[in-house]
Amino acid sequence: MPTLPLEKTHPVTPPKNVAKPKTAAARADRVQRILAEFDKLFPEATCALHHKNAWQLLVATILSAQCTDERVNKVTPELFKKYPTVRDFAAANQAELAADIRSTGFFNNKSKSLIGAAKKILSDFGGKVPRTIEEMLTIPGAARKTANVVLGTAFGIASGVVVDTHVQRISLRLDLTKNSDPVKIEQDLVKIIPEERWILFSHQTIHFGRQICVARKPRCGICPLDLLCYAADKNLAG
Numbered sequence: 001m002p003t004l005p006l007e008k009t010h011p012v013t014p015p016k017n018v019a020k021p022k023t024a025a026a027r028a029d030r031v032q033r034i035l036a037e038f039d040k041l042f043p044e045a046t047c048a049l050h051h052k053n054a055w056q057l058l059v060a061t062i063l064s065a066q067c068t069d070e071r072v073n074k075v076t077p078e079l080f081k082k083y084p085t086v087r088d089f090a091a092a093n094q095a096e097l098a099a100d101i102r103s104t105g106f107f108n109n110k111s112k113s114l115i116g117a118a119k120k121i122l123s124d125f126g127g128k129v130p131r132t133i134e135e136m137l138t139i140p141g142a143a144r145k146t147a148n149v150v151l152g153t154a155f156g157i158a159s160g161v162v163v164d165t166h167v168q169r170i171s172l173r174l175d176l177t178k179n180s181d182p183v184k185i186e187q188d189l190v191k192i193i194p195e196e197r198w199i200l201f202s203h204q205t206i207h208f209g210r211q212i213c214v215a216r217k218p219r220c221g222i223c224p225l226d227l228l229c230y231a232a233d234k235n236l237a238g
């Protein structure tokens with residue numbers, strides 16, 4: 001496992017068994033403490049997908065489905081050179097575009113989404129990525145996760161919480177939801193996370209999921225949330 005800078009500031013300690021909070025006040029206090037720890041860990045967390053504008057971020061986010069951000073960041077520089085504008089994507093040959101994005105996986109569906117998204121943005125939104133969640137959700141390939149990423153990161157608009165695989169897993173582990181459906185998880189999160197925190201919380205949780213609360217064998221021994229966490233799959237071996 002690569003050595004992370006976090007290990008310097010968070011030495012390994014034996015993870016603890018922790019009891020659930022019993023009252024509504026204790027549960028609310030726990031959420032505040034989780035947010036405070038996230039702020040200490042990742043004060044400036046932001047989206048890892050490289051982009052220069054909202055359209056490029058929409059393209060990168062569509063490509064990132066079932067693919068790592070690192071892989072997407074390797075593909076997009078050449079892609080945006082070949083197709084510099086929304087109009088270029090709308091006019092693209094689908095088979096050729098699919099070949100251009102092949103290494104991101106699901107390239108046939110993704111190429112259809114990209115061309116469909118470009119055409120929709122040209123026909124309905126004057127060539128500009130729209131700024132409301134309702135409009136974003138009419139764009140091919142843009143479900144709530146994608147819409148929240150683009151609105152939050154490109155425009156600073158808090159339309160909701162991004163629920164990707166990391167946010168899904170961590171929300172369950174931290175008992176911020178009982179649901180496994182992303183839409184229901186988002187509905188639970190927006191009730192307990194203050195609106196002004198939605199954008200940052202999304203990025204912080206994704207960073208946390210990549211670096212500490214990983215899917216298999218979470219790194220509970222260096223986790224600053226240890227004393228707040230009673231996850232059933234907590235890694236008590238550290």
Ligand code: SF4
Nearest residue numbers: 213218220223226229
């Ligand atoms: S890393 Fe471990 S202690 Fe930290 S939130 Fe995840 S499961 Fe809980």
